[in-house]
Amino acid sequence: MTHKLSDGGQVLHVGMLARVEGEGGMHIEIHNDVVQSVKLNIFEPPRFYEAFLRGRKYTEPPDITARICGICPVAYQTASVEAIEQICGAETTPEIQAMRRLLYCGEWIESHSLHIFMLHAPDFLGFDSVIEMAADYGDVVEMALRLKKAGNDLMTLVGGRAIHPVNVKVGGFYRMPTKLEMLALRPAIASGLEEAFATIKLVSTFDFPEMEQAYEYVALRHPDYYAIERGTVVSTSGTAFPVREFPDHVKEFHVAHSNALHASLDGGGPYVVGPLARYTLNHDRLSPLAREAAREGGLDVTCRNPFKSIIVRAVELVEVFVEAIRIIDAWQDGVAPSVPVPARAGEGFGATEAPRGVLFHRYRLDADGMILDAQIVPPTSQNQPSIEADLRTLVEQWIELSDHDLSHRCEHAIRNYDPCISCATHFLDLTVERS
């Protein structure tokens, strides 16, 4: 929808942004073909999770924080249990860590397959939604449903439910799945790996607008694996610090146009978390098969074109299927599902790689294990400034486009980030003003 401004300018109103999680808007002002401002207006109401964690028992965060998001609950659960176990001095076993990674693989399969096919692919293929896309790409959509189901089934087996898992506890799990139960899923996981390669083959043929992000990339890094459930924080500028120092480096701040806090790293400009950052900082930690998939997808060892995030997500799909198979094949029954976690006063920090990027949790407990203070920094909050910066760059490149086409391109650029507004609000409606 367009409106004339009194100064001869124009307002383009696109309405609620589709194919993102949560509610928000965007306002772009253009004067003399120069972008004056770009604002993500996140109007989903604040959800106050940090506030209502206060006064709750230290055992409750995995169940409470899982409810923040229906597509990345494992990220929240894992970050919370890591932080609390740190406070309480509990050391989990390698088997518990392996099972956390397997559960997280299920979440990445669910989330990435949903975003690649249902939300992002229609942008590249020229459809308004996956429903229109299904008429011409029925086989692709069927493959997407199979991939997502594999993720759901893995989540259900390990987590007890496909959404908001209930089997995660501080110290581990209530129950470990058996090898037999895992082997029942293995054929679907193995087929998923093959279809993840088919995904690479498809998405690498898409047309990608030229764009190179100059921002700092931030991700977790693990000495042995592609970091997912734990790691230290590293960036492309060479910054590296343990998770406990996250609050020293990352400062959240409020902007008037968003209900989600923005964040800065060491006082710098926009920085990016998520698939591009993970891939660029951890290519050497990918499995040989995932690196082969990246080569087949035409990627170098780094990727700074946000539109190619769809290829990186497909590479990460390969990675998590490989990891799921590795964990299932190595599993031996008979291990304790959890370790004891006695309450202890202190402060603890946890960070994991949610599908959209680094998620940070901090808790402070009293001696009885009551939560005195909680802080949650989700990935979409951290990515808001870089989304706005991307749009500023792209709108200037695309200034000659019609308002309709410009709006469509902007929405596409936003979906590069797979923003989760529900997580961040703690978000889209698009308005462009031209004069």
Add this chain to the structure above:
Amino acid sequence: VTSSRVVIGLGSPDRGDDAVGLEVARRVADLHLPGVTVVEHEDPTGLIDLWDTADLAVVVDAVRSGSAPGSLLVVEAGADAGPLADRAWARTGRGGTHAFGLAAAVELGRALHRLPHRLVLVGVEATQFEHGTALGAPVAAALDAVVATVVGLVATATPQVEAVSHVSG
């Protein structure tokens, strides 16, 4: 000749009225209706796999249409019926993860030719979806009527002799 019938309760537990589909599914399951599969389910993207082999599928979910709380909305949405209106059921709960809700699942199923011949959506007008809350009084008061509606739908379908099952989706 046999037919397969499935009742799918869609929703989230502990999210106020959004649990109505799950609660109705449990009550229908307790009736042990011969040949009726009952499923509790949360993720709309998984619906197609649940219903595409059925002759009759009934999906119960919370809806927000502006009607009186607890009132019923029954919509025929199967392969033998026409497409849903663009915004139909779009405000069901939070619309599912990343706005892929029941309406999207129905239309995606139609595009993929994976709708049952008869798919009936039974909506219960909902008002509150707060975390950690139970069904609101108007929705709780409507449960008997919703169960009776669902039973009426599956009981009038062609009976057959499959075993009863109750699975969690």
